[in-house]
Amino acid sequence: MTLDDILDFPYDPWILLGVTRETDDKAVEAAWKRAGSPKSGILSEAYEMLRDEPSRLRTILLNPRPYARATDAESAMKKHPVYVGPGAWYEAIARRSRP
Amino acid sequence: MEKLTGAVVHPAQIADSTHLSDDDALKISARAVLEDFEAVTNGMKRPDSDDESTVDNQSDPMSSWRILINAIAAFYQNDITAMKILVRSFPCNSPAAVLRNVFEILAGKPTNPDAADRFANSLLVRRKELSDGLDLLEEAALYSEQLRNEISRYLPALAQESIEGSKRLYYWAMEHLAEDEPLTELDELSVSVPGAGEASRICALASIRYDPDRALLAWMRSLHSVITERSITSSEATARLMIAGELMESAKRNELLTGEIISSVAASLKSSYTMMETLLPALPPVPTDPEDLYNWLIQAGKADLPVNKLVKQRKRKVKTRELFLFDEVSS
Structure with missing residues (x-):
């Protein structure tokens, strides 16, 4: 995923896949498979952001705050909290910076 | 038990x-x-x-x-x-x-009335100070430039007493005082604030969307700080270098990549090169040409190999000095 893809992502990928910050490649893949191995959509993007250690590091470095933990990905998606993923934070910054 | x-x-x-x-x-x-x-x-x-x-x-x-x-x-x-x-x-x-x-x-033990009064008064005074403080802060936030200056002056002293306190104040200021422009001027403070690497990273993220050149400089300061603090792994170093390359590309696309910025990036990398090499032994020397610098950042972002693999690499015959780990060139 490009840098802009991560910056635009509105959700917390850890929440979406239902994995913790201490997760590993196997756990992420297992979570993606449990979700039906989607090849497109937000779950697929979340998987791309977390699928291996370099990707996870990249996602962490480009996120302004620590991700919250959640075990119920479906409920997190339904809630759509105001601030969850990097996209919401960057959007808020952009709103403040507009004249 | x-x-x-x-x-x-x-x-x-x-x-x-x-x-x-x-x-x-x-x-x-x-x-x-x-x-x-x-x-x-x-x-x-x-x-x-x-x-x-x-x-x-x-x-x-x-x-x-x-x-x-x-x-x-x-x-x-x-x-x-x-x-x-x-x-x-x-x-x-x-x-x-x-x-x-x-x-x-x-059970009837006599109390010290003065002690009770002092205790009660300390609670009341603290509450008053807190409420006054909040009122002052809200009012001060209306004059964001002055407040930023005051926080800039106050942060180093606070950092001496409480690192976590100084970080929290810094993050608060960055989020609440970025109405008109990014708080990158506070980033200048980051060199004297413990945890400067994290502070600079946040500063870079706040600027990415509308000031990619400032974001790049802040990102390089962050990288230099965490390298100096020795608080990252080789994997994180490579991830940070790759992001630096992307930020450089973004600044270039927006025609904001000046010679001064390129020189700053190169200087920052050179100053921390010795310590970076301990994390990434396969790291080639830092170039100064802009095009080479961008390629260097991207390739360095892929240079995360264990030292034993590096030893095997070195045993192979090298034709040129510009050896990239996955791109061996023979003359």
């Missing part, structure tokens, strides 16, 4: 714990203590007298709480003698021991 006795402050920590099953004996005991405590503090029920509860049982984390409950019950029964005996049996390191002085006062 003995360790738990000194560590558990409130039975609810055990009663509400998700690590114990509901039929766990300790959890059942903790719940019973909570129910008894609630009842006795409402004067509704006097727990059954239990000799075992007056004995300091080192293996029962709830023992001090049972003694406390009986002491409260004795007070409500106006049995001050029994209350005093129970209070004397509070284990020294137990949560109940904190209340020993309170029971002594209930």
